[in-house]
Amino acid sequence: MRVSSRFTGPLFVFPALFVLALLVFYPLVYTVVLSVTDPAGNYVGLENFRTMLDQRLTGITLRNTFVYVFFSIVFQIILGTAVGILLNAPFWGRSALRAMIVVPWVIPGIVAATTWAWMFHTEFGIINYMAQGAGVIDQPIGWLTNPNTVMPALVTVNVWKMFPFVAIMVLAGLQAIPQDVYEAARIDGAKLHHEILYVTLPYLKPVLSSLSLLLAIWGLNAITIIYAMTGGGPANRSIILPIQIFRQAFQFFQFNQAAALSVMFLGITGVLMVLYVTVFAEKE
Numbered sequence: 001m002r003v004s005s006r007f008t009g010p011l012f013v014f015p016a017l018f019v020l021a022l023l024v025f026y027p028l029v030y031t032v033v034l035s036v037t038d039p040a041g042n043y044v045g046l047e048n049f050r051t052m053l054d055q056r057l058t059g060i061t062l063r064n065t066f067v068y069v070f071f072s073i074v075f076q077i078i079l080g081t082a083v084g085i086l087l088n089a090p091f092w093g094r095s096a097l098r099a100m101i102v103v104p105w106v107i108p109g110i111v112a113a114t115t116w117a118w119m120f121h122t123e124f125g126i127i128n129y130m131a132q133g134a135g136v137i138d139q140p141i142g143w144l145t146n147p148n149t150v151m152p153a154l155v156t157v158n159v160w161k162m163f164p165f166v167a168i169m170v171l172a173g174l175q176a177i178p179q180d181v182y183e184a185a186r187i188d189g190a191k192l193h194h195e196i197l198y199v200t201l202p203y204l205k206p207v208l209s210s211l212s213l214l215l216a217i218w219g220l221n222a223i224t225i226i227y228a229m230t231g232g233g234p235a236n237r238s239i240i241l242p243i244q245i246f247r248q249a250f251q252f253f254q255f256n257q258a259a260a261l262s263v264m265f266l267g268i269t270g271v272l273m274v275l276y277v278t279v280f281a282e283k284e
Contacts, residue, residue: 028266034259048260057236057244058261065240067151068158068226069219075159076215077208080166085200087167088174098171105164113228116157120144120229144230147237154238157225162218166211173207174200213276220269241265 038044052058087098104112119125120143128140143153177200185195201208223242226232232239232247245265249258 031259031262034256035263036260038256044256048257049264052248052257052261052264057239060236061239061241061244064151064236064238065220068155068222068238068240069216071155072158072162072219073212073215075155076163076166077212079159080163080211081170081201081204081208083163083167084170084174085196087171101167102164104160105162105168107161109161109224110228112157112161113225116160116225117144117229120153145234147234150230150234150238154226154229157229158219158222161225162215166215169207169211170204173204177203209276213272216272217269220265220272241268 035048036043036045038047083101087094087101119127122128122140122142122145125140125143127143128137131137132140141149143149181199181203182195185199190198221242223240223246226238226240227243227246230238232243241261242265245258245261248254248261
């Protein structure tokens with residue numbers, strides 16, 4: 001039997017749509033249903049949302065998530081852009097350094113987290129050992145057990161893990177900048193810092209804005225590094241939204257409240273994407 005040409009396209013697309021609906025839309029709809037019902041399946045409206053927002057832990061989690069994501073993105077962009085510009089300059093061994101720079105990014109997150117946890121160890125960590133040997137500190141610091149140092153330590157690990165990705169993307173963006181623009185700037189007497197400020201960075205603005213959105217989404221969903229290194233401690237000073245959702249669902253078995261928190265988390269991510277589209281994408 002011959003199929004009409006008007007149905008050929010939908011027939012080819014249907015398997016992909018079916019898989020997408022099975023893996024994305026069904027869990028999403030089911031999560032929304034869970035968020036407005038109780039464990040018995042009775043409709044409770046916004047009660048689960050109210051319960052989660054009334055918890056003091058939710059406020060702490062939101063603050064920690066913002067601090068972790070914001071400072072991670074700032075330093076990832078700064079360090080990644082600087083390294084990308086450096087890797088674009090001609091020097092001996094540049095190809096080897098370009099290959100080596102991606103090592104932190106390709107290392108599995110759990111491996112990186114475990115390694116850094118040992119490096120930050122209060123008694124046996126190499127960071128305290130080297131700092132004491134250099135006379136920087138007098139006694140070991142509990143990087144992952146001190147509420148004042150745990151978040152900076154975790155941000156450091158996240159920046160180390162992700163800045164190579166930024167550097168590679170910046171390097172790719174630099175390849176698209178016409179060389180005659182730099183030549184014209186040099187003829188006008190521009191120095192290196194002038195070239196970076198008035199030529200390189202303006203051309204890289206689309207790349208950096210896209211990277212910021214990507215890093216924000218990845219940072220909001222990042223759970224491996226923090227969960228493997230601190231589990232959200234000490235005293236919930238490093239707990240972020242994905243970890244609270246995980247605890248609520250699989251440690252306390254409060255799936256409805258965890259679903260409500262997941263819906264709120266989805267809303268935060270959606271707001272970020274809308275802001276990006278309205279602020280950056282339309283301008284470009």
